[in-house]
Amino acid sequence: MPSDCTADRCALRSRRSRRRIASASARSCAVTDYGVLFRALAISRLAGTPNHEKVREILKRELEARGFSVEQHAFSGRPARVLLGAPRVVHGINLIARPSGRPAVRPSVWLVAHYDSKGQPISMALRLLGFGALLIGLIGLLFAPPLAPVPALAAIALGGGAAIALLNRVTDNSPGAVDNATALVTVFMTLDQLPRGIPVGVVFPDAEEFGLVGARALVSDRAAWFTDAAVINLDGLDDTGRATAFMHRPGTISAAIVAALRARAWRWLPVVVDGIALARVSRECVTIMKGNWRTMRVVHRPEDAVDRVRLDGAALVAAGLARVLRAP
Known part of the structure; x- marks a missing residue:
């Protein structure tokens, strides 16, 4: 792709897609247009399937193109017992990325978004x-x-x-557009709005949909990376609805994010997200979600597809996160 690519030209490619999608920034144009990336990621990708491996390779490519070194953290663990049809043992690979070319300094902020999806007979x-x-x-x-x-x-x-x-059976029939391809794209949108040198790392946990298996493995094997850091977990960012902040372990950064996004802040919610596990070993931890009742009606269903998402919610959250992370 030519080096003089502009944001306008990136936006043009997005407008030619089947549905208009928030356009890429000038910096990200050297990598992949957000609309193109979103459609590549939003495919059924249950942990351990060929599509799941394909998405992992795309994420590695995008991180490395942005100057990150990527560690593949392999793990195995037992899925949640309430999930019918799940394997007895889940094998997965977490992606842990840090800016390349700098000493082995632990990032002070981690952007987190799980990359697996699952389908279920009920929403x-x-x-x-x-x-x-x-x-x-x-x-x-x-x-x-x-x-x-x-x-x-x-x-x-x-x-x-x-x-x-009893209908809580695991399938591989949901593209997982909102849950959680939107959050994956949001991570890249955020990175593309940050100046180089900010100590921000990225974690793409695996097997979240089997009961936080990848996040629990990170807590067990890589806890030291998060001890003095803020964890910003992103999970399900629809275009509609207001942003919600699940405050697992409140702190100054999470409070600033709540203010920037004008989010509703909660100390408890009836959802299972990676932030619950990562909060145990981090300085502060928050999960950002965005949607409404209509969103919950499509999550884990075949209807959670790219055709209903413009990435407006992803762009909104990314802009808010970038403002907070750029602040002195």
Whole structure:
């Protein structure tokens, strides 16, 4: 690609795509247009499949083209027990990237986004409803007064929640556009807006969809890399909805990100994200998400595809992160 490539020419390529997608910056034009990259990443990529390996190679290429040295951290671990159809042992490779050409200095900030995807017969929205029904049913049976019709209603709620849980089977039929190709592109968008020399590293954990297996391996094998650092985990950045900050371990950087994105900040949310594991070994840790109820209806479903995403949410979050990380 010619070295005099401009942002306008990059944007032109994006506008020629099937759906308009936020354009690349001038710096990233020397690598890959964001729209092209997004479509290459948003393919069904359950951990261990050929597509999953293909996406990993794309991510390595993009990191190295931006001047990062990439370590492949191989691991194996057991998936979450609640996932039906999962293998007994999951094998994966985390990507850990640091700027090349500098001494072995640990980055003070890590941008994190898992790169695997999974499909399930039911959406995240329905799983949350099932979780709520289970919780209500248990509370009703254990603590509510035994007055009719409370026990019967509690039993119905418990049974309904259990039935939904039994549908929690892992498949490879979701392209994972929002979850989590948008976040992968957001990492590159953020890097492309930062001046060289800022000590920012990148981690693309693997096997998040099997129960944070890759993140738990990082905590076990690479904890020292995160001890004095801020971890910014990105997971599911839709065009619609307001940004949400899951404050695993609050700090000055995460507070600045909340302000920059005008995000809703929560100390607990009914979601399972890599930040939960990485917060155990980091100085501060936050997970940034963006979406609404419509987003949850497509996550882990075949409908989570590139055709419904423009990358506006990714561009918004990347701009906010870059402003915070550029600040003195």
